[in-house]
Amino acid sequence: MANSQELIYNAILDGEEEVVTEHVNLAIQQGIPAILLLNETLIPAMTEVGSLFERGEYFVPEMLIAARAMKAGLVILKPLLVEAKADSLGKVAIGTVKGDLHDIGKNLVAIMLEGAGFEVLDLGIDVPAEKFIQVVQEDHVDIIAMSALLTTTMANIEITLRMMREQGVRDRVKIMVGGAPLTREYAESIGADGFATDASQAAKEAVALMSR
Amino acid sequence: MEQLTPRKRVELTIHHQEPDRVPISLGGSANHLTENLYKLLKDHFGFKETDRRTLVGFYSTPDYNPLLDYLGTDMRFLHLRPVDSFIMNEIGPSFQPFIDEWGLKHELLSGYYNLGGEPLAHLERQSDIEKYPWPDPYKAERITGLREEAEQLYNFTEYSLVGHRPVYGNAWEMSRFLLGMEKTLLMTVKEKILFEAFFDKMSNVLDGFYDVFLNEVGPFIQIIEMAEDLGTNNGPMFNPKFYKEVMWRYHRRTIEKIKKKAPHVKIMLHCDGAIRRFIPDLIDAGFDILNPVESDLIGMDPAELKRDFGKDLVFMGGVDVKKILTKGNRRDIQREIRRRVREMGQGGGYILAPSHNFGNDVPLENLLAFFEEGKRLGIYPIDQE
Numbered sequence: 001m002a003n004s005q006e007l008i009y010n011a012i013l014d015g016e017e018e019v020v021t022e023h024v025n026l027a028i029q030q031g032i033p034a035i036l037l038l039n040e041t042l043i044p045a046m047t048e049v050g051s052l053f054e055r056g057e058y059f060v061p062e063m064l065i066a067a068r069a070m071k072a073g074l075v076i077l078k079p080l081l082v083e084a085k086a087d088s089l090g091k092v093a094i095g096t097v098k099g100d101l102h103d104i105g106k107n108l109v110a111i112m113l114e115g116a117g118f119e120v121l122d123l124g125i126d127v128p129a130e131k132f133i134q135v136v137q138e139d140h141v142d143i144i145a146m147s148a149l150l151t152t153t154m155a156n157i158e159i160t161l162r163m164m165r166e167q168g169v170r171d172r173v174k175i176m177v178g179g180a181p182l183t184r185e186y187a188e189s190i191g192a193d194g195f196a197t198d199a200s201q202a203a204k205e206a207v208a209l210m211s212r
Numbered sequence: 213m214e215q216l217t218p219r220k221r222v223e224l225t226i227h228h229q230e231p232d233r234v235p236i237s238l239g240g241s242a243n244h245l246t247e248n249l250y251k252l253l254k255d256h257f258g259f260k261e262t263d264r265r266t267l268v269g270f271y272s273t274p275d276y277n278p279l280l281d282y283l284g285t286d287m288r289f290l291h292l293r294p295v296d297s298f299i300m301n302e303i304g305p306s307f308q309p310f311i312d313e314w315g316l317k318h319e320l321l322s323g324y325y326n327l328g329g330e331p332l333a334h335l336e337r338q339s340d341i342e343k344y345p346w347p348d349p350y351k352a353e354r355i356t357g358l359r360e361e362a363e364q365l366y367n368f369t370e371y372s373l374v375g376h377r378p379v380y381g382n383a384w385e386m387s388r389f390l391l392g393m394e395k396t397l398l399m400t401v402k403e404k405i406l407f408e409a410f411f412d413k414m415s416n417v418l419d420g421f422y423d424v425f426l427n428e429v430g431p432f433i434q435i436i437e438m439a440e441d442l443g444t445n446n447g448p449m450f451n452p453k454f455y456k457e458v459m460w461r462y463h464r465r466t467i468e469k470i471k472k473k474a475p476h477v478k479i480m481l482h483c484d485g486a487i488r489r490f491i492p493d494l495i496d497a498g499f500d501i502l503n504p505v506e507s508d509l510i511g512m513d514p515a516e517l518k519r520d521f522g523k524d525l526v527f528m529g530g531v532d533v534k535k536i537l538t539k540g541n542r543r544d545i546q547r548e549i550r551r552r553v554r555e556m557g558q559g560g561g562y563i564l565a566p567s568h569n570f571g572n573d574v575p576l577e578n579l580l581a582f583f584e585e586g587k588r589l590g591i592y593p594i595d596q597e
Contacts, residue, residue, distance in 0.1 A: 059450050061401040099322030104394055152323050180445055
């Protein structure tokens, strides 16, 4: 009979939200510490989902349901983790830039970042530069992650960075960017610290940024 | 070979034979211009824009025909007419938002034409599918003057005539518009049965648009278009197995209906992204021509695609826009055209076109260079170097 952790791991891979909820609750009742479930089950499960995506075996739909299933588990664990004062890897504020309403990729990145152990502040879509700056000033974030899916809204990434420099807050955070029209060259040319082509890569990039 | 008419040139090409030179095209579901680029070209050539706008997918552009005469392209497009309630907006300050016959909202967001509203985002039961107020493809206003226009172009010009897709997009596209992108993707893994019922109905409704369109233009066109975006920049948007198990048969059904009505017509599929993994099943569905061939994406190398699928597919596109046409000079453009002609032009089966739509950042001289060099450098037989 498979133990709770195996069942949770497989249920995340299969995107079975209800199974995850059931067995995370069971595991907590059995006395398994929340931090253990996070580090030994949830994070490895999402890492495997990321690998499957990179290998071309999982696609956006599979990632979506796996991410939702993982999130269902995380929702149960979060208050317990706070109680246990478990350290997060860092805090990331993520948003789609001003004028842009695309959010599926951004939402996936947010979940992957949480799965990787970050605290994530999701600013949503159509986020103006002023809001990103406010978050830097007030919310003690380590990373700002910006997403743009249109060549027309891509410019707002650059504008946000410029305004950050003008207001003297650029050096307080690491900036990572992503979205279909973006390239690594573009990210470098505008002075971003990190870039990723998909949610799985984004989580890895964020971890790398924290160690720089 | 002596110079052929555009119609003969395209005829040979789409039957995998070498014409006098590779055909070249602007317009249709393959590619179009921004309003800005159109105006630049209009001013450059100095022709007067007609008031006429044509329905291209879910929005409208000025009538390209005068421009295409100046550029010397081979294809001219026939467009289904919009219904009276459809506003043929120009992308600009005069844009009027509206809700269309599908229940979709047309609006301008950051200068980008957005189709929103997701009227079926809460679809839960198969019985709700039939109850939805589907548009009537057979409304008479859709074909006003269409047959006359087709006959005129067919009898009095030598252009290759192409039926622009008479729908916003085909069943996958329309599913995403009506259900919403996220719900549609989720349904492919969590609600396959409901998805299939919806896709079946969606295909049938869209088939009506092809039926009414072909009634008027069928005898006169060589190619008709379909459009489905199945890929992202990195790979398939969903599992290709799902296409094979569920969606394929409805595409095939659509194509069979088209070919029954107009057996001579070739089917062009506009499909963005890194879609190589779908190609064998797209061939089985009956697609004849693949566009736009985004040559820089994984699995989309034109030489490999020609080698692996050139027997079954005509390729249209491949000339890089993102780097070469946007940032290159004339020499770069010549090199790029020669390269693509060499990679895809052997034995016919290639039509010169860009790998994406031309964006506002493509300089006017590069746009002109593409069409000039394209006609010059595609002459058969092709140098193998």
